[in-house]
Amino acid sequence: MGIILNQSFKNTITTYIGFGLGAVNTLFLYTNFLTDEYYGLVAFLLSTANIMMPFMAFGVHNAIIKFYSSFKSKAKVDGFLTFMLLLPLILITPATLIGYFSYDVIGDLLSRENSIVSNYVWHILILAIAMAYFEIFFAWTKVQLQTVFGNLMKEVFHRFAIMLLLLAVYLKWLNVEDFIVGLVIIYLLRTLIMKLYAFKVHFPRIKFIMPENINAILKYAILMIIAGSVAMLILDIDKFMIGLMIDEIEQVAYYSVAIFIATVIAVPQRAMHQIMMPLTAQFLNEKNNEALEDLYKRSSLNLLVISGFIFLLIVLNINQLYLILPKEFTGGLIVVFVVSIAKLYDNSLGNNNAILFNSNYYRMVLVFGVVLAGLAIILNFIFIPIYGINGSAIATFLAIATYNTIKVAFVKVKFDIQPYSLSSLKVCVLISILISVFYFWDFSFNPIVNIGLKSLLIMIVYFAFILKLNISEDISKQIKKYLKT
Numbered sequence: 001m002g003i004i005l006n007q008s009f010k011n012t013i014t015t016y017i018g019f020g021l022g023a024v025n026t027l028f029l030y031t032n033f034l035t036d037e038y039y040g041l042v043a044f045l046l047s048t049a050n051i052m053m054p055f056m057a058f059g060v061h062n063a064i065i066k067f068y069s070s071f072k073s074k075a076k077v078d079g080f081l082t083f084m085l086l087l088p089l090i091l092i093t094p095a096t097l098i099g100y101f102s103y104d105v106i107g108d109l110l111s112r113e114n115s116i117v118s119n120y121v122w123h124i125l126i127l128a129i130a131m132a133y134f135e136i137f138f139a140w141t142k143v144q145l146q147t148v149f150g151n152l153m154k155e156v157f158h159r160f161a162i163m164l165l166l167l168a169v170y171l172k173w174l175n176v177e178d179f180i181v182g183l184v185i186i187y188l189l190r191t192l193i194m195k196l197y198a199f200k201v202h203f204p205r206i207k208f209i210m211p212e213n214i215n216a217i218l219k220y221a222i223l224m225i226i227a228g229s230v231a232m233l234i235l236d237i238d239k240f241m242i243g244l245m246i247d248e249i250e251q252v253a254y255y256s257v258a259i260f261i262a263t264v265i266a267v268p269q270r271a272m273h274q275i276m277m278p279l280t281a282q283f284l285n286e287k288n289n290e291a292l293e294d295l296y297k298r299s300s301l302n303l304l305v306i307s308g309f310i311f312l313l314i315v316l317n318i319n320q321l322y323l324i325l326p327k328e329f330t331g332g333l334i335v336v337f338v339v340s341i342a343k344l345y346d347n348s349l350g351n352n353n354a355i356l357f358n359s360n361y362y363r364m365v366l367v368f369g370v371v372l373a374g375l376a377i378i379l380n381f382i383f384i385p386i387y388g389i390n391g392s393a394i395a396t397f398l399a400i401a402t403y404n405t406i407k408v409a410f411v412k413v414k415f416d417i418q419p420y421s422l423s424s425l426k427v428c429v430l431i432s433i434l435i436s437v438f439y440f441w442d443f444s445f446n447p448i449v450n451i452g453l454k455s456l457l458i459m460i461v462y463f464a465f466i467l468k469l470n471i472s473e474d475i476s477k478q479i480k481k482y483l484k485t
Helices: 002-033 036-057 060-070 074-086 089-101 103-110 115-142 148-170 176-201 214-245 250-285 289-324 327-347 352-358 363-387 389-415 422-438 447-468 473-484
Strands: none
Touching: 002 036, 002 148, 002 250, 036 089, 036 115, 036 176, 036 214, 036 250, 060 074, 060 115, 060 214, 060 250, 060 352, 074 115, 074 214, 089 115, 115 148, 115 176, 148 176, 214 250, 214 363, 214 389, 250 289, 250 327, 250 352, 250 389, 289 327, 289 352, 289 389, 289 422, 289 447, 289 473, 327 389, 352 363, 352 389, 363 389, 422 447, 447 473
């Protein structure tokens, strides 16, 4: 776990810096410098672009990770990477033509409930293409086991740049229209910088040589389009459907704030995922089942411990946090609770996704994905009209819980490995006890001071028990290491 912990630690730091910047943007700058309507519009544009991204990437970012280690000569590697760079154009080209000739029709469809959306069809397409090629160049560096700079660009760069744009709006240097154009430029610039770094890590000679296993690559890439779309769908279908089904687009803004708070739990998984993907692919290609099982269990337990701590910080401080935000945003309190539980379950799966995506059973991801997508859409259609944004949170929780349970069961059946142990149960019991002890108790100070003091107390108690019970060998070593320094 050496290289995993090393790069995961660095990625966790940069990811939390990114989330810190995102927190300032999401909780304070967006809510004060943009109207609720335009904040909802920005959330809608980014969510729609995220849903489109896997199609624009043509599954290439996943294919690079799965197949790269199977090529042994430099000439074959260069031919493979050249092919990967050109493959997305198969969908980007017709999508651009459709956008050009059907702009009004698409605009009318997207703006059925909110007319403000109709003028931003091109913004969505350009954002989706930029996001797609960013992931491709990031995957390019992942297979070289170089993930730190890419994670910095993925988590920090655009959030810091958006912060500067929001400040420019506040100072009246930019109007809202200029801000949205600037947002698109930021995503394009991020992709360009990632490309330059990827070529620095491994500069390919352009070789128009078809890989020998082209059929397997294409089949995998096409399936990953759907699988990747499912992943993006689960992340953003809720905001997309709220924008379509509720005539107050500012509800997307309120929901986005709540989702952002809950998504902080996913930070450790996102950080560790960058390095777990290529290592899992390597173990599968080498048929090293012992190393694969060890990685599965350790990643699950370590992520459960770390994300469990973040879950506690969110749930036990959420009431104080909402005292700081504008009153209208407090309607997302239930959303935070429900989605936080779903994210905690998601993190506890460890490298389950990496196993499925990089094994010979990757086709099953398509089957599970179709079930998940259909379930998410149906549940949102049922619950949004009844419960509004809370209904969307319930739909998201049910869809994710079902999807994750299916994935755990499938890996158990096919590989005879599962991520959980007695230590996993101990962590869940510890989290439950701390919630029952601390939820209804706060310091009688300013909310910010309350959050700081209560978080410090929770951290001391939680990790004292983790260390005392020796729940995770890896985390105990890290705690002892930093206590000595």
